[in-house]
Amino acid sequence: MKYKYLGKTGVQVSELCFGTMSFGSNADKDNSRAMYKQVRDAGVNFFDCANVYQKGVAEEYLGEFIKGERDDLVIASKGFFPMTDKPNDRGASRKNLTASLNSSLKRLQTDYIDIYFIHGFDKNTPIEETLRVLQDFVSQGKILYIGVSNFAAWQVSKAMSIAEFKNLTPIHCIQPMYNLTKRQAEVEILPMAKEENLGVMTYSPLGAGLLTGKYGPGKAPLSGRLVDNSMYTTRYGGDFYYRVAGEFTRIAEKRGIHPASLAVAWAASHPVVTTPIIGAGNPEQLLPSLKSVDIVVDNELKAEIDKISPPPPPSTDRTEEQTKFNYGAMLQK
Ligand SMILES: NC(=O)c1ccc[n+]([C@@H]2O[C@H](COP(=O)([O-])OP(=O)(O)OC[C@H]3O[C@@H](n4cnc5c(N)ncnc54)[C@H](OP(=O)(O)O)[C@@H]3O)[C@@H](O)[C@H]2O)c1
Numbered sequence: 001m002k003y004k005y006l007g008k009t010g011v012q013v014s015e016l017c018f019g020t021m022s023f024g025s026n027a028d029k030d031n032s033r034a035m036y037k038q039v040r041d042a043g044v045n046f047f048d049c050a051n052v053y054q055k056g057v058a059e060e061y062l063g064e065f066i067k068g069e070r071d072d073l074v075i076a077s078k079g080f081f082p083m084t085d086k087p088n089d090r091g092a093s094r095k096n097l098t099a100s101l102n103s104s105l106k107r108l109q110t111d112y113i114d115i116y117f118i119h120g121f122d123k124n125t126p127i128e129e130t131l132r133v134l135q136d137f138v139s140q141g142k143i144l145y146i147g148v149s150n151f152a153a154w155q156v157s158k159a160m161s162i163a164e165f166k167n168l169t170p171i172h173c174i175q176p177m178y179n180l181t182k183r184q185a186e187v188e189i190l191p192m193a194k195e196e197n198l199g200v201m202t203y204s205p206l207g208a209g210l211l212t213g214k215y216g217p218g219k220a221p222l223s224g225r226l227v228d229n230s231m232y233t234t235r236y237g238g239d240f241y242y243r244v245a246g247e248f249t250r251i252a253e254k255r256g257i258h259p260a261s262l263a264v265a266w267a268a269s270h271p272v273v274t275t276p277i278i279g280a281g282n283p284e285q286l287l288p289s290l291k292s293v294d295i296v297v298d299n300e301l302k303a304e305i306d307k308i309s310p311p312p313p314p315s316t317d318r319t320e321e322q323t324k325f326n327y328g329a330m331l332q333k
Helices: 029-041 053-065 094-108 127-139 153-165 189-196 207-212 230-235 239-254 259-268 283-294 299-308 327-332
Strands: 003-005 012-014 017-019 046-048 074-079 113-118 143-149 171-175 199-202 275-278
Touching (some): 029 053, 029 283, 053 094, 074 094, 074 143, 094 113, 094 127, 113 171, 127 143, 143 153, 153 189, 207 239, 207 259, 239 259, 259 275, 259 283, 275 283
Parallel strands (some): 017 046, 017 275, 046 074, 074 113, 113 143, 143 171
16 A cells, blocks of 8 residues: 555545445444444545535544554544434534534544534535634644535635635545546546645545446446435436446456456555545445556556546537647646
């Protein structure tokens, strides 16, 4: 396992982050503990969690497992999504984030969280209110760095500008969705992250199970997130996803690679990605994702994969500027 600096922080994280969303869901406690040990043995020092994962259960499990080695680890958790039906138990307000962080710290049985994420953009709370309470958490030593997840590029940039002008703690890390069937981040989010030198943890490298070989046109397992969970059947619904899954499986198998290994390696191969966040329901599922670190995704393989799910169009319509035979390229030099 290699280690990389997380954006412009001086913190080194493993080239794979382990996501704990399955803890208490498709992974029972024994499988969760076994996967924790498996990734630690492989050299992973970076863990992603959120208060909302099984309404605190994932944080409780993680808190139990990390005992005795807390300071060797880089732990991320999040607040924002509703934990109950109560009106203030949600959002990025000072009130909710204060309560959420204190509860997360208790469940994780730790004094601090390394990276605290706002899990989504809150259009009802002024960004400055959110940034000021995050600044207070940093001053209190309860969090070390700030991250945002599921933000558009302009939302990150706006928050970063406000933080800079008001002399508040900057955003160090983003967490967008990114896999072969979800390449939107390539248009604005990843170029913005490169420009700002942000740490980039990308989630759902397997398309929540789509790119593991078990899905294809007319092919699906009897159970699994894309079959059982309506949010995910919507996110990955439609012929495009199943066609890409089938063709991707063929490309991987032709090379003797497990599709899950190739899918994670593909996400990791984007030069701006610091670390994909891998996830699984049990140690057997997890193994191919861990093995992704041995796979080189060279330009030839990239081009073959691009044919089945091409990169999205650029963020401006000046398509000619993407070629090298024009003044656009000269300007970019
Ligand atoms: N910030 C956010 O909003 C956000 C959102 C989502 C996730 N995340 C983070 O990212 C982490 C990873 O996300 P993800 O779970 O969506 O990642 P993923 O790697 O795309 O999907 C993982 C799922 O794929 C299936 N799978 C994994 N390996 C397999 C194998 N070898 N064979 C067959 N099926 C396999 C399992 O689901 P089934 O067995 O059910 O098919 C597993 O739970 C999460 O734990 C969380 O920390 C963050």
